[in-house]
Structure formats: C-alpha cells, structure tokens
Amino acid sequence: MLEINGLKVAVAGKVILEDINLVINDGEAHVLFGPNGSGKSTLLGAIAGFSRYQILDGEIIFKGVDITHKPVHERALLGVGLMFQRPPTIKGLSMRDMVRICAQGHEFPEELPQRLNFTDFMHREVNHGFSGGELKRSELLQLMAQDPDLVLLDEPESGVDIENIALIGESINQLLDRDGLNDKAVCPRRKREMRRKSGLVITHTGHILNYVYPDVGHVLFNGRLSCMGNPRELFGCIQKIGYGECVRCSQTCS
Numbered sequence: 717m718l719e720i721n722g723l724k725v726a727v728a729g730k731v732i733l734e735d736i737n738l739v740i741n742d743g744e745a746h747v748l749f750g751p752n753g754s755g756k757s758t759l760l761g762a763i764a765g766f767s768r769y770q771i772l773d774g775e776i777i778f779k780g781v782d783i784t785h786k787p788v789h790e791r792a793l794l795g796v797g798l799m800f801q802r803p804p805t806i807k808g809l810s811m812r813d814m815v816r817i818c819a820q821g822h823e824f825p826e827e828l829p830q831r832l833n834f835t836d837f838m839h840r841e842v843n844h845g846f847s848g849g850e851l852k853r854s855e856l857l858q859l860m861a862q863d864p865d866l867v868l869l870d871e872p873e874s875g876v877d878i879e880n881i882a883l884i885g886e887s888i889n890q891l892l893d894r895d896g897l898n899d900k901a902v903c904p905r906r907k908r909e910m911r912r913k914s915g916l917v918i919t920h921t922g923h924i925l926n927y928v929y930p931d932v933g934h935v936l937f938n939g940r941l942s943c944m945g946n947p948r949e950l951f952g953c954i955q956k957i958g959y960g961e962c963v964r965c966s967q968t969c970s
C-alpha cells in the first residue's frame with residue numbers, strides 16, 4: 717500500500733524529518749508514537765501532499781505509483797485520506813455539501829451522520845465553532861464518506877470524551893475494514909481476507925489501542941523513525957521509561 721524510502725522533509729526551510737523509511741502493507745494498521753514536535757504531523761502531511769511540507773529527498777510510493785511530487789487532490793483521488801490534528805474551518809461550506817464532495821465516486825450510506833451522532837451539525841459550516849470532540853467526529857464523517865484506501869489519522873481520540881471514544885474507535889475499525897478482526901471466533905485466514913484498507917494512526921494517549929488492534933508500532937524521535945515493534949509493548953515501554961530511553965534501548969523493557 718505505502719512505501720517510503722529515505723524521505724527528508726522541511727517546513728519553512730527547517731529540516732523536520734530525515735531518512736524516513738516505512739512500509740505499510742495492504743490491510744495493515746500501524747501506529748506512530750513520538751513526543752511533541754518530533755514530526756509526526758509533518759510525516760502525515762507529507763504523505764497527504766500538503767505544499768507546506770517540502771520534500772528534499774526520498775520518495776513516497778502509494779499503490780505502486782510514485783506520488784512524491786503529486787498535488788494533494790491527486791493523492792486524495794488515488795485513495796489517500798487524512799484526519800487532521802487541527803482541522804481548518806471552511807466558512808460558507810456546509811457539512812452536508814462537504815460530505816457530498818468527499819463521497820464523490822463512492823456509495824455513501826445516508827445514515828452515516830446519524831451513526832456518528834452528527835445529524836444536527838449537517839447544516840453548519842465545516843468545523844465552524846465545533847468543540848474538540850465534534851471536530852474529530854466531523855473529520856471521521858468526511859473520511860468515511862471519502863472511504864480512502866490509506867487512512868492517516870492524526871490523534872483521533874484527543875479531546876474526545878469517554879463515551880464518544882468508543883464511537884470513534886468503532887468508526888475507525890469500520891474505516892479500516894477491521895470490524896470483526898478482534899473477534900476470536902473469526903479464523904486467521906478469514907481475518908487476512910477481510911483486511912483491505914491500511915492505516916497510520918498517531919496517538920499520545922494510547923486509548924485507541926483498545927479499539928483498533930494495530931499490527932506495527934513506530935516511535936518517531938527527533939525527526940527519525942527510531943524504533944519499531946509490537947504497538948502495545950512499545951506503548952508500555954514509553955509509559956514506563958519515556959521516549960528518550962525507549963528509543964535508546966527498547967530491550968530495557970522486555
């Protein structure tokens with residue numbers, strides 16, 4: 717699904733990411749940990765193709781296509797979808813129209829806003845005056861309408877209350893085609909067949925690990941992918957000894 721080789725990214729002339737190598741296979745969900753300012757949102761933004769992220773070196777291959785220098789709309793049409801950490805407000809555009817735009821070329825279940833407790837927001841301008849948790853549901857709704865093959869989620873659970881977090885978790889599982897994947901009654905071969913979509917999810921709190929059972933975890937530290945392993949073990953390690961120690965020696969935890 718995604719292959720990143722030797723990626724170097726700068727923002728406003730400052731190098732933020734260096735020598736990023738990452739492979740996400742079809743049907744895999746990866747999780748990205750890292751301290752504030754380490755470059756996590758920069759990585760997702762560079763994959764999505766926002767022009768503020770200057771690619772200085774390396775390549776991004778998506779479904780076999782070199783998208784390194786493709787504009788953001790072409791990447792979206794190819795199947796890259798992003799949930800922003802801090803989504804912009806779009807005045808003059810209603811959520812209803814935005815969701816219709818996102819759904820272009822996809823079958824859009826009419827009951828989706830209802831499932832996300834979002835029917836009362838459909839007449840409002842995109843993200844205008846939305847609370848933190850409402851912003852996340854707005855973003856998820858747009859993504860579900862787009863139905864991308866690669867789902868990039870930047871802190872999907874931040875600011876979400878304890879009741880809505882289950883709703884967000886279930887919706888992400890749906891987005892990733894992972895409904896039922898945590899069900900022990902489903903045999904491993906069937907699970908593999910069920911997986912199609914891939915994801916890269918940023919989390920600080922780790923709450924999302926209780927809903928989405930990701931396959932691989934990475935730690936981004938000082939602009940480099942420094943560590944890779946079992947997501948739950950990595951998260952436990954970070955909680956126990958902090959990012960700095962964790963990337964110095966992940967074996968300290970085992």
Ligand SMILES: Nc1ncnc2c1ncn2[C@@H]1O[C@H](COP(=O)(O)OP(=O)(O)OP(=O)(O)O)[C@@H](O)[C@H]1O
Pocket residue numbers: 727728730732750751752753754755756757758759801
């Ligand atoms: N225009 C800019 N000029 C200089 N530095 C910038 C600019 N934009 C972003 N940066 C820096 O890039 C670094 C990486 O930012 P990024 O948003 O990717 O971090 P992050 O890992 O997502 O952090 P957080 O966990 O806080 O969301 C930060 O130190 C940020 O200040």
Ligand SMILES: [Mg+2]
Pocket residue numbers: 756757758801870
């Ligand atoms: Mg960020």
